[in-house]
Amino acid sequence: MSSTVLYMSMSLDGFISGRDVSPEQGLGEGGERLHDWLFDGEVAGANLLVRDEFMATGAILAGKGTFEPAGGWNGDHHDGVPIHILSRHPKPEWAANWPEVHYSNDVESAAQAAKEAAGDKNVLVHGASTAQRMLAAGLLDELEIHLIPVLLGEGVRLFEHLGAAQRELERVRVLEGDAGVTHLRYRVLR
Amino acid sequence: MSSTVLYMSMSLDGFISGRDVSPEQGLGEGGERLHDWLFDGEVAGANLLVRDEFMATGAILAGKGTFEPAGGWNGDHHDGVPIHILSRHPKPEWAANWPEVHYSNDVESAAQAAKEAAGDKNVLVHGASTAQRMLAAGLLDELEIHLIPVLLGEGVRLFEHLGAAQRELERVRVLEGDAGVTHLRYRVLR
Numbered sequence: 362m363s364s365t366v367l368y369m370s371m372s373l374d375g376f377i378s379g380r381d382v383s384p385e386q387g388l389g390e391g392g393e394r395l396h397d398w399l400f401d402g403e404v405a406g407a408n409l410l411v412r413d414e415f416m417a418t419g420a421i422l423a424g425k426g427t428f429e430p431a432g433g434w435n436g437d438h439h440d441g442v443p444i445h446i447l448s449r450h451p452k453p454e455w456a457a458n459w460p461e462v463h464y465s466n467d468v469e470s471a472a473q474a475a476k477e478a479a480g481d482k483n484v485l486v487h488g489a490s491t492a493q494r495m496l497a498a499g500l501l502d503e504l505e506i507h508l509i510p511v512l513l514g515e516g517v518r519l520f521e522h523l524g525a526a527q528r529e530l531e532r533v534r535v536l537e538g539d540a541g542v543t544h545l546r547y548r549v550l551r
Numbered sequence: 552m553s554s555t556v557l558y559m560s561m562s563l564d565g566f567i568s569g570r571d572v573s574p575e576q577g578l579g580e581g582g583e584r585l586h587d588w589l590f591d592g593e594v595a596g597a598n599l600l601v602r603d604e605f606m607a608t609g610a611i612l613a614g615k616g617t618f619e620p621a622g623g624w625n626g627d628h629h630d631g632v633p634i635h636i637l638s639r640h641p642k643p644e645w646a647a648n649w650p651e652v653h654y655s656n657d658v659e660s661a662a663q664a665a666k667e668a669a670g671d672k673n674v675l676v677h678g679a680s681t682a683q684r685m686l687a688a689g690l691l692d693e694l695e696i697h698l699i700p701v702l703l704g705e706g707v708r709l710f711e712h713l714g715a716a717q718r719e720l721e722r723v724r725v726l727e728g729d730a731g732v733t734h735l736r737y738r739v740l741r
Contacts, residue, residue, distance in 0.1 A: 512718040523564070525704045528701065
């Protein structure tokens with residue numbers, strides 16, 4: 362059975378990008394710090410294991426705010442797997458020739474389509490607002506947080522706008538990666 | 552050398568108490584969930600190790616908002632060690648007979664006094680606003696976060712009002728405790 366798994370790098374103080382996010386600075390001020398573990402030098406050990414995992418997923422479910430500043434990953438995040446994008450807007454012209462990219466604003470049907478496309482692989486969920494919508498709709502199965510040893514002070518928080526509902530998690534794995542990155546995996550209990 | 556160490560239970564979404572904190576409900580709605588690991592059943596393994604550590608500190612530095620709703624710990628948090636409270640108000644009447652309790656609003660001199668009192672033991676720092684003031688003043692040496700496997704959605708955040716300064720941390724220990732509690736220890740780099 363395919364699971365929906367959120368993969369996000371987060372500072373210890375809860376941010377997934379710095380302040381002043383803009384088209385020119387998609388991760389905000391200092392936000393690229395959160396991704397050093399993937400792009401700054403060799404990726405090995407637990408960091409490699411986790412990267413290999415999310416690069417072996419069978420579909421992507423992300424928000425427009427993640428997809429578009431990243432240039433739509435040139436239409437292929439990895440291995441040509443289907444990419445489902447949550448957006449109130451239609452699929453843009455520049456993505457028209459990428460048949461594996463699907464736009465929709467219905468989180469339920471998008472999650473369903475991504476899971477079907479993924480078959481027995483997992484669905485990589487990415488982006489703060491997508492995570493929040495998936496959690497609120499009870500559609501997120503697991504979270505894999507790459508906890509980065511830094512405080513950013515300001516920026517975009519991963520967990521926000523969730524309302525005062527207490528959601529229990531089950532810790533399923535803790536991995537200590539290089540560069541002080543701790544990979545925390547939780548199952549969302551329902 | 553004495554170090555100042557913040558010990559705090561925090562939900563994965565960054566809260567140290569629920570919403571609607573009041574004198575009758577010091578931890579807010581659902582906030583006591585964050586302390587189940589200390590008070591709900593036997594404390595053993597990594598949870599016991601960490602509890603033993605903070606109960607072996609040589610002084611306390613906390614805020615009025617932590618101290619007063621807790622009834623001032625009856626004047627003795629553990630072993631009669633000195634208790635330094637940050638507050639704009641003077642020491643209240645009901646605490647007048649507790650000579651080890653000191654009120655001050657000067658974070659620098661309070662931290663200095665607590666460190667001197669602790670001798671070669673560490674100082675237990677507690678409370679969100681105290682943590683924020685200590686971090687902002689460059690006076691916090693280490694953080695020990697007891698990460699609780701729950702999302703509270705709303706409440707009081709541990710990390711807030713810190714401004715957009717990037718503070719690097721060094722991960723020094725990760726311990727997996729019972730009940731899904733992960734103890735994360737970081738040194739604040741300067």
